[in-house]
Structures are given as structure tokens and as C-alpha cells.
Amino acid sequence: MASFFKNKRVWVTGASSGIGEALSLAFAEHGAHLIISARNEKELNRVAAECAKSGAASIMVEPLDLAQHDAIPSIVEKVVRQVGKVDILINNGGISQRSLAKDTTFDVDKKIMDINYFGTIMLTKALLPNMLTHQLGHIVTITSLTGKFGSPMRSSYAASKHALHGFFDSLRAELADTPIKVTLICPGFVRTNVSINALTADGSKQNKMDEATDKGMAPEVLAGKVLRAIERGKEEAYFGGKEVLGVYVKRFFPAYFSRLIKRAKVM
Numbered sequence: 075m076a077s078f079f080k081n082k083r084v085w086v087t088g089a090s091s092g093i094g095e096a097l098s099l100a101f102a103e104h105g106a107h108l109i110i111s112a113r114n115e116k117e118l119n120r121v122a123a124e125c126a127k128s129g130a131a132s133i134m135v136e137p138l139d140l141a142q143h144d145a146i147p148s149i150v151e152k153v154v155r156q157v158g159k160v161d162i163l164i165n166n167g168g169i170s171q172r173s174l175a176k177d178t179t180f181d182v183d184k185k186i187m188d189i190n191y192f193g194t195i196m197l198t199k200a201l202l203p204n205m206l207t208h209q210l211g212h213i214v215t216i217t218s219l220t221g222k223f224g225s226p227m228r229s230s231y232a233a234s235k236h237a238l239h240g241f242f243d244s245l246r247a248e249l250a251d252t253p254i255k256v257t258l259i260c261p262g263f264v265r266t267n268v269s270i271n272a273l274t275a276d277g278s279k280q281n282k283m284d285e286a287t288d289k290g291m292a293p294e295v296l297a298g299k300v301l302r303a304i305e306r307g308k309e310e311a312y313f314g315g316k317e318v319l320g321v322y323v324k325r326f327f328p329a330y331f332s333r334l335i336k337r338a339k340v341m
Contacts, residue, residue: 077104078305079101079105079305080104080105080131081107082106082162083107083157083159083161083162084101084106084108084109084162084164085108085109085110085160085162085163086098086101086109086110086111086164087111087167088111088166088168089110089112090113090117090120090121091114091267092264092266092267092268093264093293093296094164094167095293096296096297097166097300098121098125099121099124099128099294099297100294100297100301101125101130101301102129102130102133103129104129104301105129106130107132107134108131108133108134109133109136109153109157109160110122110125110135111137111167112137112138112167113138115135118135118137119135134153134156134157136152136153140168140189140190140197146196146197147200149200150197150201151200154201159208160201160211161210161211162211162212163198163201163211163212164216165194165215167189167193169185169186169189169273170228170231170269171186171227171231171272171273172272172273172274172284174226175229177275178230179277181277182275183233185277186230186231187230190234190238191234194215194238195238198213206252209254210254211255212254212255212257213245213255213256214256214259215238215242215256215257215258216259216261217238217258217259218232219260219261219314220232220235221235221238221239222239222260222312222324223331223335224236224335225335225338226340227340228340231272242258255307256309257303257307257308257310258310258311259303259310260312260313261296261314262290262291262312262315263286263287263291263314263315263317264287265288265290265292265293266290267283269283269287270282270283284340286339286340290314291314296313299311300313320334
């Protein structure tokens, strides 16, 4: 893997913290050219400095708000104009949720879909013509195990992740006769600030760490696994602890899964 990512142009969204930061540093260690995006430019600059120390071939900081859909095409145009082409797009930016469906306002439902789903597909669609022109590219989307099964307190979040699976499975089939690859990465609990920043029923942040998240996989460990999945050209990969078993229990024993998930400790 040491040389596989060397000099690849890799665009990572949600790069200012958590999984995105860990992925950026991992690609930097392998000598990639990085484009890192998120809303928080100050934190992006911090990550960029760390990536430079870690060996990135070059770093472009490009602030991006996935909820601002109309701005995305011009941002893509700017990035492409500067780097020429993007070898790997890491769709990682997003936001989570901690609230019951019955209590969650529609504005929260919409905000989660706007960021996690519509923002992601807008960025992908804006960059796809460049990949098709160059006949290269790998689109990697960080979804979640909740893209495979729903769980309590995550109705809109799970819906957004299920939507990503539908879109990118279809896109993969449409690109089957091209060199462009599509990979879906489905992590379980990862020790990041995702639960702290998660939206509650009224749209305010939860502002506390879930116990399950706190005990989750280190983002640096996940990053190494993601890079190996990309190198191997995996179409879909699941990472985590015992929560990964939920994918298979849901598939083969759906009634049993329904009994389990309503008692599962998801916070």
C-alpha cells in the first residue's frame, strides 16, 4: 500500500476532525496530493499543517458547506482548475442525530438529508464529468452501518445513509463499463465528536459524548482499514465491533433482529 496512493489526488470532505482528519493524515503518510474540505477553515488549516508534517505531496484547503448546494459546482470547478483531475473522492462530510422520530421537527429531518444525502450527491455529480473525461477515478462514500439497518434515535440519519446506498449502488452499476470505481464504507461506532455534534429533536446539538461512541474504534484504526479497502477495490465494507453482526442478523433473521434492535444500547 506504501506506493499505491503516492501522488494520487485525493479530495476528502469533512476533513476538519474525526474520520475525515484521520483519513487525510493517512493519505498524507502515503504521499498523496490532498484537497481537504469542511466548513471550519481554521480547523482545516490545522489539519493541513499536520498533513504537511506527515508527508503529503501537496495540500489544498478548500472550505465547503455541503448544505449550500448551489455553491458546490463552482467549488468543484475551482478545484479541478487547480489540480487537473481527482483520482479519489472521499465523501465523508455529514451530521448525525439523537432524537425520537415523533419528536423530531421536519426542519431537522430536512437538514440531515440536505447535508448527508443531497450535498454528497451534488458534489459527486459535479465532479463526475471530470472523472469520465479522464477515464479514471474512485468515489468512496463513508456511510454507516445504519445505512444497512435502522436503529432508535437515528430515523433521519439512517434514512440519509440508506439513500446514499441506493444512489451509489445505482451509480456503480451505471459506471460498470468505465474504469471509475464506487466504494461504500460502513463504520459502526467510531470514537469521534459525531455524537457531541449530533442534532436533537429541535435542531440543537446534543453536546455530549455517547457511551457507545466513546468506546468505539479509534478513527486512526478505521482510516487504515478504509485505505486497504480502497486499494483492494472493495464495493462495500463494514467496520466496527459486534454491531457489524447486525448487518447479517438483519439479512438472515429479520424478526430476531427487530427484537434485538429495540433493546440495543445505541447511545
